Amino acid sequence: MAANIGILRRPVSTAGVWGWITTVDHKRIGILYGVTAFVFFLIGGIEALLMRVQLAQPDSEFVDAGTFNALFTMHGTTMVFMVVMPAGAAFFNFLVPLMIGARDVAFPRLNALSYWLFLFGAILMNFSFFKAAFPDVGWFGYAPLTTTPYTLSSSTDYWVLGLQVMGIGTTAAGFNFVITILNLRAPGMTLMRMPLFTWMTLIVSFLIIFAFPPLTIALTLLLFDRFFGTNFFDTVGAGADPLLWQHLFWIFGHPEVYILILPAMGIVSDILPTFSRKPLFGYTTVVFAGAVIAFLGFGVWAHHMFTTGLGAWATAAFAGATMAIGVPTGVKIFNWLATLWGGSLQFKTPLLFALGFISMFMLGGLSGVMHAAVPVDTQQQDTYFIVAHFHYVLFGGSIFGLTAGIYYWFPKMTGRMLSERLGKVHFWVMLIGFNMAFMPMHVLGVLGMPRRIYTYSADQNWAGLNLFVSVGAFVIAVSILLLIINVLRSVRKGEKAGMNPWAASTLEWAIPSPPPHYNFAVIPTVRSLHPLWDEEANAVEPPPLPAHGEPHMPSPSYWPIVVAFGVTMVCGGLLIWQASTWLGLAVIAVSGFIGMRGVYGWVFEPVAAEEHAEHAEHPERAPAHHA
Amino acid sequence: MQYVTGIDDHRTSTGLDNRKLLMWAFLGSDVMFFGTLIGTHLIYRNRSLSGPQEEILSIPITTVSTFVLLMSSLAMVLALAAIQRGNMGGFRFWTVVVAVFGSIFIGFQMFEFAEFAHLGLTPRTNLFGSTFLVMTGFHGAHVTVGILWMWSLVFASFKGKIHQGNALQVEIAGLYWHFVDIVWIVIFGVVYLIGAYGAENRALESVEHAARAASLI
Numbered sequence: 001m002a003a004n005i006g007i008l009r010r011p012v013s014t015a016g017v018w019g020w021i022t023t024v025d026h027k028r029i030g031i032l033y034g035v036t037a038f039v040f041f042l043i044g045g046i047e048a049l050l051m052r053v054q055l056a057q058p059d060s061e062f063v064d065a066g067t068f069n070a071l072f073t074m075h076g077t078t079m080v081f082m083v084v085m086p087a088g089a090a091f092f093n094f095l096v097p098l099m100i101g102a103r104d105v106a107f108p109r110l111n112a113l114s115y116w117l118f119l120f121g122a123i124l125m126n127f128s129f130f131k132a133a134f135p136d137v138g139w140f141g142y143a144p145l146t147t148t149p150y151t152l153s154s155s156t157d158y159w160v161l162g163l164q165v166m167g168i169g170t171t172a173a174g175f176n177f178v179i180t181i182l183n184l185r186a187p188g189m190t191l192m193r194m195p196l197f198t199w200m201t202l203i204v205s206f207l208i209i210f211a212f213p214p215l216t217i218a219l220t221l222l223l224f225d226r227f228f229g230t231n232f233f234d235t236v237g238a239g240a241d242p243l244l245w246q247h248l249f250w251i252f253g254h255p256e257v258y259i260l261i262l263p264a265m266g267i268v269s270d271i272l273p274t275f276s277r278k279p280l281f282g283y284t285t286v287v288f289a290g291a292v293i294a295f296l297g298f299g300v301w302a303h304h305m306f307t308t309g310l311g312a313w314a315t316a317a318f319a320g321a322t323m324a325i326g327v328p329t330g331v332k333i334f335n336w337l338a339t340l341w342g343g344s345l346q347f348k349t350p351l352l353f354a355l356g357f358i359s360m361f362m363l364g365g366l367s368g369v370m371h372a373a374v375p376v377d378t379q380q381q382d383t384y385f386i387v388a389h390f391h392y393v394l395f396g397g398s399i400f401g402l403t404a405g406i407y408y409w410f411p412k413m414t415g416r417m418l419s420e421r422l423g424k425v426h427f428w429v430m431l432i433g434f435n436m437a438f439m440p441m442h443v444l445g446v447l448g449m450p451r452r453i454y455t456y457s458a459d460q461n462w463a464g465l466n467l468f469v470s471v472g473a474f475v476i477a478v479s480i481l482l483l484i485i486n487v488l489r490s491v492r493k494g495e496k497a498g499m500n501p502w503a504a505s506t507l508e509w510a511i512p513s514p515p516p517h518y519n520f521a522v523i524p525t526v527r528s529l530h531p532l533w534d535e536e537a538n539a540v541e542p543p544p545l546p547a548h549g550e551p552h553m554p555s556p557s558y559w560p561i562v563v564a565f566g567v568t569m570v571c572g573g574l575l576i577w578q579a580s581t582w583l584g585l586a587v588i589a590v591s592g593f594i595g596m597r598g599v600y601g602w603v604f605e606p607v608a609a610e611e612h613a614e615h616a617e618h619p620e621r622a623p624a625h626h627a
Numbered sequence: 628m629q630y631v632t633g634i635d636d637h638r639t640s641t642g643l644d645n646r647k648l649l650m651w652a653f654l655g656s657d658v659m660f661f662g663t664l665i666g667t668h669l670i671y672r673n674r675s676l677s678g679p680q681e682e683i684l685s686i687p688i689t690t691v692s693t694f695v696l697l698m699s700s701l702a703m704v705l706a707l708a709a710i711q712r713g714n715m716g717g718f719r720f721w722t723v724v725v726a727v728f729g730s731i732f733i734g735f736q737m738f739e740f741a742e743f744a745h746l747g748l749t750p751r752t753n754l755f756g757s758t759f760l761v762m763t764g765f766h767g768a769h770v771t772v773g774i775l776w777m778w779s780l781v782f783a784s785f786k787g788k789i790h791q792g793n794a795l796q797v798e799i800a801g802l803y804w805h806f807v808d809i810v811w812i813v814i815f816g817v818v819y820l821i822g823a824y825g826a827e828n829r830a831l832e833s834v835e836h837a838a839r840a841a842s843l844i
Contacts (some may be wrong), residue, residue, distance in 0.1 A: 044666045106645045175652045183639040183648060207654060214661035221667070221761070230757040232667070238754055239676045248663065522630040543630045604788070 004043045011556045014517070022556035023109035025517055029115050030094030031413065035084040036119055043126075044078035045480065047071045049473055052437075056470035058458040068454035069136035070155075074126075076139030077159070080260065081166055082122045084398045088263035089114075090169075092177055092201045092406055094413060098196045098515060099507035101186025101524050106179040108554045109602060110172055115562030117169025124568055125162025128155055135159035139450070140253065143233035143245035145317055147225050154578060157226060161571040164219050167212050168567065174208030177201055186507070188526035192287070195506045196280065199287050200266030203294045204259050210298070211255035218248035227574065237483060250301035261361075262290060263403025265332060268354045271408050272336055274504040275351035276343025279530060282335045289335075296325040306374050307381045315374055320497035322372035329365055333358060348502070349423030355403030356431050360396025364389055367442070382452075385445025391438045403430070403483070410487070411501050415513040416494030422486040430479035436472025440465040499542075505530035509540050518551045559602035566595025650799045652738035654806045655708075657769075661810050664765055668758035668818060672825070675753035681822035682830065683746055685739070692735035693815050696770075699728035700808045703801045713791040719781050725804065731769050736767050759818070766814060771808045776800050 011022045023029060051071050054062045063071065093111065097104055105111050115286060128134050133155035137146050146156045181202045185194070194202075221232040222245070231238035233245055273280045302310055302318040310318075336358055345351065367389040371377040380386060410418050449462050456462050500509035509532055511520060522543045528534045569591030577584025639645060673680070702724040709717030740760065743749075750760045780800060783789045789796055 107649065171656065175649055175656070178652050179645050179648050183641055183643065183645055185640040189640075210654040210659050213656055214663045217660060217663040217667075221757075222748070224757075224761060228750065230761065231754055232757050232761075238757075239674055240754060241670065241674075244667065244670065248667075251663075312666070525629050 005350070011558060014556060016449065019556065021561055022112075022558055024104070024112050024554050024557055024560070026093045026097050026105050026108065026111060027413075027515065027517070029111055030090045030092075032115055033086045033093055033118070034090035036115075037083050037090060037121075040078050040082035040086075042124065042480075044075050044083055044388055045477065047075040048077065048411075049477060050076065054454060055456075056467050058456055058460070058463045058466075060455055062440070063454070064458055065454040066136060069452070070134035072452055073135050073138055077125070077135065077163070079394070080139060080256070081116075081163065084260045084394065084402070084567075085170065086118055087402050088204065088260070089118075089173055091197070091263060091267065091402070091409070092173075092204075096177060096180060096198055096201050097184070097506055098412075098511070098519060099506055100181060100184060100189050101520060101526065102180065102184035103177050103519050103523075103551060103553065104362050105183055107176050109557050109560050112557070112560035113564055114169040114173035114176065114530065116174070116212050116561045117567065119167050120568035121162045121165030121167075121169065124165060125158050125569060127358040128158035131158075133158060140249055141222070142249075143222055143225070143244075144240070144242060145236050146222060146245075147233045149236075151618045154575060157223075157578070160219050160223050160226070161574060164216065164223070165568050165571055167216050167219070169564070170208055171212045171216075174205040174212070177205040178209065181205070182562045184525050186520075186526055189507075192284065193280035193526055193529045195266075196283070196286060197263070198270035200262045200269070200290055203290050203479040204262045207255045207259050207262075207294050207297065211252045211259065214248050214552070215252035215425050218245060218252070221248075221588055223574075227578075238594035242511075243305065246305050247301070251298070251303045253304065253625070257393070258293055260398050261401075262293070264357060264361075264398045264405075265290065267401050267405040267408070268336065268357050269332075271350050271354045272339045272508065273276040273530075274408075274502050275346045275348060275354075276340050277346070278339065278343045279505075279533075280335065281338035281341075283529065286332055286335050289331040292328040293325060296321060300325055303372065303377070306377045319372050319374050323369065326365065326369045326372070333362055333365075348407075349418070349420055349427060349504075350404045350408035352424065352427045353400050353407060356427065357397060357400040358430075359406060360392055360400055360434065364392025364394075364396055366437065367392065380445060382450055383443040383445035384451060384501035388438050388445060389439070396436060400430075400434075406483075408502070409508075410490070411497030412508055412513045412515070414491055414494075415497050416487050416490050417497050417501060418490045418494060422482060422489075426479050426482040429482060430476060433472050433475030433477075433479055436475055437469050440469050440472075444469075456585045500532065505533040507531055518553055521545045521551075557602070557605060558596050559605060563595055563602065566591045566593075566598055570595065644795055647799055647802070650802050654802065655804065657810075660768070661762075661813075664758075665814065665817060668762050671754040671758050672822070673829075675755045677728075678746045678752040678756065679743070679746055680753070680755045680826065682826040683743060683748060684819050684823050685742075686819060686821040686823050688735065688739070689731050689815065689819050692732050693811065695735070696732045696808055696811055699725045699732070702728060703804045707794065707797050707801050710789070710791060710794045710797050714732045715784060715790070718782060718797070722777050722781050726774045726781075729777070733767055733770055733774070736763065740764075756825075761798055762818070763814065766807070766810060769810070773800075773804050773807055776803070786796070802828065 011018065013019055014023065014025070020028065020032065024030075050063065050300075051068065054060050054068060093105070096102075110547075125135070131154065133153045135141075135155045137151060137156055139157065141156065141159060142396060144150060146160075181194070181198060185191075191199075221230070224230040225233050231240055233242075234240050235242045268278055269286055299321045300318060302314060303322045305313055306318070367385070369387065371380065371386075407418055407423055444462055444465050447462060449456065449460075456466075497513045499512055502509070507524060507526070508515075510524060520542070524531065570588050573584050573586075573591055575584075575587035575589050641648070702721045706718050706721035706725060709715075709721055743756075743760075748756045748760075750757050777800065779790055780797060
């Protein structure tokens with residue numbers, strides 16, 4: 001077999017910075033996703049705080065209108081694409097292979113590529129800050145507002161290209177997890193024995209691979225309009241449809257909402273049984289409710305467009321579909337409540353956050369069903385009532401659920417427990433701050449305060465509630481500070497966790513914390529939905545490594561980061577092209593070559609670096625096919 | 628739960644190879660890419676304000692290029708059948724045929740685009756130019772990737788990296804190639820045939836309209 005073609009030798013070491021850059025280990029990639037998402041969470045949070053300082057008083061001049069536009073645009077884009085999605089991906093990566101009894105994901109290098117594309121795309125978009133061209137067109141980037149006549153600066157180009165790069169990475173991750181979950185399950189791990197979180201990961205991955213293409217195409221069309229003068233969104237000169245972008249964006253955008261919330265639902269569905277000491281009520285129903293939500297999620301996009309004049313029949317159909325999607329969501333909530341009912345509840349921090357999730361998400365869901373009624377929606381469109389609604393879903397839902405996941409699986413990830421006392425303080429401060437910040441927004445919306453305004457005058461009577469909201473935002477900031485303190489202290493001084501500190505039932509708790517890089521010394525054979533509860537006696541100690549030593553794991557690789565760099569710099573070249581044609585073309589050509597070179601290097605790279613030496617000694621042990 | 632030793636690490640739950648399943652998932656996703664492009668094209672039908680539209684589509688020429696592309700799919704089937712039997716010569720011959728037929732198709736497309744430009748239709752001209760050229764160009768890019776893939780398979784087979792034992796590699800490339808062909812059948816039917824039919828009807832209608840107007844006078 002030919003050695004690695006090219007100048008880069010296949011790396012073998014997993015130590016130091018290079019170990020992280022070349023890693024293909026799903027657990028390390030999960031940690032990279034998690035840490036990066038948290039950094040962007042702080043950036044997006046600071047953007048939110050700046051907005052709240054501006055809105056705390058009437059007629060404030062803390063920031064000007066343009067800056068405010070940039071702040072709400074980047075706050076939304078950051079929180080959706082650089083925080084909640086990668087935070088979900090962090091859990092997918094770290095947990096799914098452990099939960100299904102696998103050694104890694106199906107395509108470890110593709111997994112690394114997904115992460116690097118996410119990171120580079122996020123950096124590319126945020127780089128606009130240093131060019132004084134922060135995107136300022138809203139997280140949905142409505143065309144024709146985003147076409148050249150209306151956005152002359154390059155800010156929108158950064159937004160389009162950054163999103164495009166991140167989208168490629170996300171779609172690749174979607175493929176990876178679909179294949180991993182369908183194909184790498186341990187013997188006996190049938191689909192209906194998978195933990196709920198794994199189920200939700202599977203559903204989210206399907207949503208990703210079907211929902212991201214419309215966004216990718218919409219962004220490409222917009223890119224062509226801006227760079228090459230096509231007419232897709234040229235309403236004035238070419239008679240383009242002003243609603244085309246809205247349709248394409250929301251066909252992606254509504255499934256995206258479920259991409260953001262379903263991982264949190266999966267986390268909560270796994271936490272509740274552990275702390276109620278009884279199985280999830282109606283496991284099958286919860287699984288199918290998730291699948292139904294995902295399926296219906298593709299048929300409700302136009303409820304974001306009720307006020308655009310789609311016509312009575314279209315509006316009625318989408319209103320009906322939107323009300324229908326509330327049903328499986330309600331099914332889940334009743335199942336969660338029934339799981340708690342009669343259980344011996346242990347109010348540890350993960351359960352508190354899970355309960356916070358259920359109650360806050362339910363409030364957001366109820367105001368969502370209100371919007372399915374078209375007249376109500378027409379009244380509330382673009383008011384703070386909408387802001388309140390989706391923050392109850394995305395913060396009260398996704399962030400509370402993900403935080404529950406942090407407290408629940410931190411011991412597995414690091415081998416140490418987070419402080420319970422600090423965790424409980426964190427929970428209550430966050431719950432109170434969250435409700436201070438977002439509950440009054442309902443009232444502000446009904447009083448008529450529009451979204452996205454950078455200031456208001458004193459005689460509009462919104463000042464008191466706005467000040468209260470701003471104070472709430474800072475209370476949330478304090479709660480996040482408590483989380484940081486808790487994590488930093490516990491990583492070093494936390495109580496040792498052991499294999500299964502919560503006495504939970506799923507496979508990830510059957511191995512040491514943190515898990516060895518090969519996960520399972522011997523692949524377990526599963527016989528029920530709760531492998532560690534039903535046959536606890538067999539699961540106390542993982543078996544030792546077999547005589548022939550550690551299982552073969554894929555070696556680290558440079559190619560994922562090389563390919564990601566090439567792809568990102570092609571987009572960077574497009575941005576340079578606007579200022580200087582030849583330099584831009586040169587950058588595109590060079591980075592295109594680097595990317596293609598990376599792809600070929602990748603394809604012909606053997607899976608494990610030490611294969612040659614070993615094959616010479618044991619030709620009979622050569623794997624059947626590795627290409 | 629129990630630990631049974633000696634389980635093959637390379638087995639898969641469905642029995643399908645990971646890479647084959649990945650290709651199927653990718654094709655499912657690609658349906659949405661093309662669906663969005665074709666949908667956009669159909670939404671913008673007959674809405675261009677100026678410049679040439681569907682009437683400049685040439686059904687006879689495109690029928691020939693479509694036939695060539697379909698024959699490339701036949702060659703793909705024969706290439707896979709050959710390598711599965713261990714017939715490397717046949718595999719190389721038919722794979723080169725796939726690549727050549729694909730290139731002929733691309734040649735037709737370049738001719739078509741050049742001809743349209745000559746008739747005054749570019750992506751900047753009108754809505755039809757934007758949607759039609761970006762959609763078919765996106766398909767052409769898919770065919771081009773396929774052609775590169777075919778040549779890579781042929782060259783890799785000379786280095787011994789493609790052989791009967793991993794005919795799966797050819798099967799996966801074949802899945803991709805057939806899919807790209809099927810997408811073209813949809814584009815040929817929905818965009819070319821229906822489009823040209825519509826254009827003809829509109830022309831007839833306008834003639835009748837003119838005749839009626841003339842008779843009224």
